[in-house]
Amino acid sequence: MNAPDATYFRKGFGLKQNVEATLSADYSGQIVDLLRARDYLLTVGDVTVRLAREFGFCYGVERAVEYAYQTRHKFPGRRVVLVGEIIHNPHVNQRLQEMGIEILMPGPGGFDYAGIGSEDVVILPAFGVTITDFQTLREKGCVVVDTTCGSVLNVWKRVEVYARDGYTSLIHGKYYHEETRATASQVEKFPGGTYLVVRNMDEAHDVTEYLAGRGDRAAFLAKYGRAASAHFDPDVHLQRIGVANQTTMLARESLAIGEEVGRAMAVAKGEDYRKANFRTFDTICSATQDRQDAVNALLESPPDVMLVIGGYNSSNTLSLAALCAEKVRTYHVEDALCIDPARGAILARDPLSGEQVETLGWLGSGPVNVGLTAGASTPNNKIGDAIARVFATRGIDPAHVR
Numbered sequence: 001m002n003a004p005d006a007t008y009f010r011k012g013f014g015l016k017q018n019v020e021a022t023l024s025a026d027y028s029g030q031i032v033d034l035l036r037a038r039d040y041l042l043t044v045g046d047v048t049v050r051l052a053r054e055f056g057f058c059y060g061v062e063r064a065v066e067y068a069y070q071t072r073h074k075f076p077g078r079r080v081v082l083v084g085e086i087i088h089n090p091h092v093n094q095r096l097q098e099m100g101i102e103i104l105m106p107g108p109g110g111f112d113y114a115g116i117g118s119e120d121v122v123i124l125p126a127f128g129v130t131i132t133d134f135q136t137l138r139e140k141g142c143v144v145v146d147t148t149c150g151s152v153l154n155v156w157k158r159v160e161v162y163a164r165d166g167y168t169s170l171i172h173g174k175y176y177h178e179e180t181r182a183t184a185s186q187v188e189k190f191p192g193g194t195y196l197v198v199r200n201m202d203e204a205h206d207v208t209e210y211l212a213g214r215g216d217r218a219a220f221l222a223k224y225g226r227a228a229s230a231h232f233d234p235d236v237h238l239q240r241i242g243v244a245n246q247t248t249m250l251a252r253e254s255l256a257i258g259e260e261v262g263r264a265m266a267v268a269k270g271e272d273y274r275k276a277n278f279r280t281f282d283t284i285c286s287a288t289q290d291r292q293d294a295v296n297a298l299l300e301s302p303p304d305v306m307l308v309i310g311g312y313n314s315s316n317t318l319s320l321a322a323l324c325a326e327k328v329r330t331y332h333v334e335d336a337l338c339i340d341p342a343r344g345a346i347l348a349r350d351p352l353s354g355e356q357v358e359t360l361g362w363l364g365s366g367p368v369n370v371g372l373t374a375g376a377s378t379p380n381n382k383i384g385d386a387i388a389r390v391f392a393t394r395g396i397d398p399a400h401v402r
C-alpha cells in the first residue's frame with residue numbers, strides 16, 4: 001500500500017470541533033434564526049419579510065470555509081496562502097485575511113506562483129483551479145489543501161469523459177469565472193480535448209446557427225476566441241458536442257440550451273447522427289437548484305419587492321436576481337450597507353442592465369411585503385444585517401426586531 005501523501009489534503013483535518021465556535025461567532029445570525037423559527041416569515045409594524053426556504057451558504061461553501069479555518073488551526077506557524085477568493089463574499093475573504101491567510105489574486109496572465117515555496121501551505125478555493133495551476137503547485141512541494149466542491153468535481157468528470165470520447169465540451173457558463181476556467185481546463189487531460197463556453201441562450205444560438213450552416217467561421221472565432229480552446233475550429237469541433245454547465249447558472253436556461261443544440265444537430269444532420277454525436281448532462285448543483293426552486297415557490301405569492309443579497313461577481317446570486325426580476329421589482333444588493341435607512345435609499349444592481357442604481361423611497365409607504373433570498377456565499381449574519389436595515393428604513397428599531 002502506498003504511504004499517504006503528506007502534502008495533499010482534501011478531506012479535512014478532523015478539527016471541526018476546534019473551529020466550530022469561531023465559525024458560529026463569525027457567520028451565524030440571530031435574525032435569520034428567528035425567521036427560521038417563525039416559518040420564514042416576520043412581521044413588525046407594517047413591514048413583513050418573507051425569506052425563501054433555501055438561501056445563503058451552500059454545503060460546498062460551508063465545507064470550504066470550515067476547511068480554511070481548520071487549515072489555519074492545523075498549521076499555526078506556517079505561511080498560508082489562498083489561491084484567489086475562497087468564495088465570492090468580501091466579508092469571508094477579509095475574515096480569512098484577519099486570521100493571517102494571504103490571498104493571492106490573479107494578474108492579467110493568471111496566478112503568479114513565483115513567491116510560493118515548499119514550506120508554504122496553499123488552499124485551493126471551492127471553485128477549484130485549472131489543471132496547470134494544480135500541477136504547478138504540486139511541483140512546488142508545498143502543502144496543498146484542496147477545498148474544491150464535490151459538485152464541481154462531478155462536472156469535471158463529465159467534461160473529462162467528453163474529452164476522452166472526442167466530444168467538444170460545450171459549457172454553459174462564464175468563461176472568465178474561476179469555476180468555469182477550472183472546468184474547461186479538464187479537457188486538456190486528453191490530447192485534442194476541446195471546449196467552448198457559451199454564456200446564455202443568445203450565444204448558444206450562434207452555435208445552432210453554425211450547425212445549420214449559417215455561421216461565419218472568422219466571426220465565430222473572433223467572438224469566442226477567449227471562450228474556447230486555443231485550437232478550437234467551429235468547422236471541426238462542432239461535429240461532436242457534449243453539453244455541461246457551470247454549477248451556478250440558471251437551471252432552466254441550461255436545460256433549454258442542451259435541448260436547442262441537440263435539436264439543431266438533429267435538424268442539420270439527422271436524428272441518427274445526433275444520437276451518436278450529441279450528449280447533454282445537467283451539472284447544475286443541487287444547492288443552486290434548491291435555491292432557485294425556493295425562490296420560484298416564494299414568487300408564487302409575489303411580494304411587493306424582492307431583495308437579493310450576494311456579491312455582484314457571485315454567479316448563483318445573479319441567477320437568483322434574474323429569476324426574481326422576471327416577476328417583481330427586484331433589488332440585488334452586495335451587502336447590508338447598500339441599504340441606507342436614514343435616507344430611505346437602496347443602492348442595487350439592476351438585474352437586467354447590470355448597472356448599479358440608487359433608488360430613494362424603495363419601500364414606498366403603507367404595508368409592504370418584502371421577499372428575500374441570498375446567494376450561496378452570503379453568511380447568515382450579513383443576511384440578518386440587511387433585514388435589520390429593511391426594518392430600520394421604516395423606523396423600526398433592529399433591537400426590537402431581534
Ligand code: SF4
Pocket residue numbers: 058059060061126149150151152247248285286287288316376
Ligand atoms: S454553489 Fe454548488 S458547486 Fe458551488 S460551492 Fe456551492 S454546492 Fe458547491
